[in-house]
Amino acid sequence: MKKITIWILIAALALLGCAPAMAAGNDRTILHVKNTDGYSGLFVDNVFPVDGGIYVSVTGATRGIRYYADGAEEPVEYLLPEENVEDLMPGEDGTTSYTETVAWFGWKDGLYVIQNQITSGPESNEIDGGYVRKAVMQDGKVQLEECDVPQLDWTNMIEDYGGWKGSRYLNRSIVSGDRLIAQVWDNNGGAVLEIFDLTTGFAQEIYTEGTDDMCAGPDGKILTLQYDWNEETPIARIRMMNPEDQSEEEIATVQVENATAQGLAYDAENHRIFYALNGEIWAIPEDGSAEAQSVTDCPISGGFRAIVLGGQRILLWGQTDILIRDTDPNRDRSEFTLNIQDYIWGQSLNETTFDYTNANGNASVVIRNGGNMESILQDMMNRDATNDIYTLNYESSQFDALRSRGFLADLSGNADVQAAFGKMYPFMQKALEQDGIIIAVPLDVRGNAMGIRMDSWKKLGGTEEELPKTWDQFFDWLNQLPEKLQGTGIPVVEEWTTRYSFRSTIMNTILNQYQAYINQAGNDYAFNTPILRDLLEKLDQVDYDALGIREDENGEEGGMMDYGSSGEEYREPLLDFYTSYTISTWRGAANPLALRFDESTEAVMPVNLTVAFVNPYSQHAEEAARFLAMCMQNLRSETRYSIFADLTEPIRDPYYEENQKRLAEWLEEARKHLEEASEEEKSMWEESVKMYQDMMADNEKNSWMISPEAITSFQQRANLLQPLSYDFTSSLVSSDGGSNFYELWEGYINRQVSAQELLSAIDKKVQMMRLEGN
């Protein structure tokens, strides 16, 4: 008896120990594709819950279907059939017949596809649509077979374009009982709900105002979510529609403000409606009789959908993530939640959420995007501990105020943050340190201004030594350019650039750099100075006719030119106005021009920095610091390389190997053809071989995400970079009296106001702002 009691006690203790894990066991990440650099190789196209599991259709490097049985960690993968190119070749009568897949859907225990049979002739085509096939998974492949589902009435789905027909596409399709429901857009932009009965093939059409999300509701009804931007504070309305009589009942309104409500789902078991907002899943009763209650976190960013599985679980899927979350409000939720108020849609936060919650099973993370950053200082003064982490622009007045008043928690105590800080470039360390402590971590750094295409400059016979070193020299150099460019066909700037945009871009560049210049210690903070006045007067004297910069037309600021239809060929200009100061994955050919304001000082390259910091009143400051340390590892490559000086290894383009392999195959193919070719065909195949060789060499040389040259070039100018701090000029323009100031600004660009008047006006206001203090 005693032994039995002991065993029972042991079992009870073991169960108690497992309880939190078991209670949290329903939270699962089925699929998460790391997408730091915008390339993941895999995208989730759609998810279809069926009895016993879920089917996931994926695209990207491979197209296929994955089946995750309930509780299974790993999926079984099936490849979709490749398109048979020969099917698209016209027959002897000039017609082509092929099958087009319109949509997939999950129903009962199977996966189905809707296909159209299209017969296309030289002058018209016919569509016989709505055929339903069942997807049969066998031997690693998906085969489509005929099934008992009758052909759907596709009449309403065909659009006639005068001889040519097209099929509308099913958007946001859902299955409710034996019905397939989807939103379709007609030619006039009207929104229609198409409801197909899968047992009879019958189709019903209901015109609506358009829905932003929908799901199957109780008793065959449809739940819809629609934004209403006309209200003073944007809201989303949740409505229940009865397709029988097309009546609608409003269930609830959700205040969305700057956020997006989505992921509408219905829990038939517990009569609840779910939606996601601000990083959480909220539940309301199906009759809307009570306030919404947060039931779980939702780490997916971007667009996603949701559907309720059994056992109070909700399935969420976005482009790179599929998650299951437990929605039982009575379960033990995570021990603590890290709340992040993300004002600037910070890079890497969402990715870090997955890493952090995987590493810390007792934590959840809720990210609220957007919002009014004016309230942050008020929150600090009220000692508000609601948010643990904030993100802001470094040059914002809010960050400046928080920094000057000490409302930024010390991150130096976290070893990972400290270690990462030690590896940063000096310009970054200087920005993030105050009085010996680390006050924030960087989330993004970027800056761009004028650059010069060195290839073009060398073609003109120019050398690096001849390039201007100061702004003064720049304008003199600009005046000498017409002579150098004559007859070369190289334009100075993009050919769509007008005089207005040239002038305002140069003006903005000068002012931005000047602001960074005067922010440095020892320089007078004034705008109405001889340096700036002289430069703007030189800008006034630029000879646009000689430089071939076109005039403004009807007050337009310039736009893209239509090279295709005009027959003109694009000519790469000498100067590029959007050359990045930081490392960029975009393979532009321009080098930034580092221009000084006078010979005795270094050039300054202002950059914009976004940062994240910990609320000093946070009750989870250590965890927040740990989260931020992880954030820095999840930054995009170009950002990491622009921040950390120890990153010197170039990174290949993710498609490099794949492309190189394919090119090698084609080259081999071409060589074989060359060996077997007749005399007449030899030259053609020789050309093909050369072409593939050149392509491989070009791929080898240029397929870099982060190239060795970009790293070297950045290292040489890193000491010139300076994160812009509190920006008086932009604050001036955005303040309540900003319209007056903006008029003056525009007046200068349009030559109605002199440089002296503009700088004098800026100076007066800026000096007043500075003297007031912050």
Added chain:
Amino acid sequence: MYKKMRLAWPFILPGLAGLTLFYFIPFVGGIWYSVTDGSFENRFVGFENYATVWQNQMFQLGLRNTMELSLICAPLLFLLSFVLASLLHRIRPAGTFFRSSVLMPYLMPSSAVLIIWLLWFDYGGPVNHLLSLLGVQRINWLLGSELRVPVVLLFLWKNLGFCVIVFLSALQSIPESLYEYATLEGASFRRQTFSITLPLVVPSAFLVAILSFVSAFRIFKEVYFIGGPYPEEPLYTLQNYMNNMYGKLNYQNVTTAAYIFAAIVFVLFGILFFSQRHALRRLNGEE
């Protein structure tokens, strides 16, 4: 009397509660903001904020401009309203129309009036047109220190009516029989003015003086509409400073500036109060 006081409490309590909640408590509570640094530690700094604000150039500019504008606007308003009230007091049959219309500017919204004012004082507006007809060079009224002229005129135009009404009621409350007796006794107009009119009008005059200064101290709306939070220097008032500090949530500087100004106003009104008492004694022949 005690019983009457008890009956009075239910009537005065709501007003007193509001006054306490929205004036006295914030007034006292604001003192805490003015003696702390507003940082994360929120350290007590004593009178450091007062010294910092007092030495701040923009505060000094705002204070100086506020006092200058008040010293221009308040006396002008006082004199003009007295003269106009006296005139209206004499135009009895048709006076009702004028008495009603003189209050109209006070009731009109400032923003609407300002648009018209800006049009009048525009470089090509009617005022400059009139000046050019008179052979005077056009003036850029909306820039620099010249902007004070339209602001002062707008202030006078807007606030005249209320002060006129106060003076007019004071004048009308003087019994006609006093003037009749004085005339019968051979008193001149000047003697009647100094012996009858002024002594009986002084309390109302004191009120008008207070109102004039208070209204002058509050010149801000119109300036803000024209020049934003950072208008031309001659029009940057203390209100601009406090408004900008409030916008930056620098409650320390806002409250400190407010208390400094309150102290100055207290001294000023103290001077006015004693002046009034002294004037009354002199006019009543007590001194």
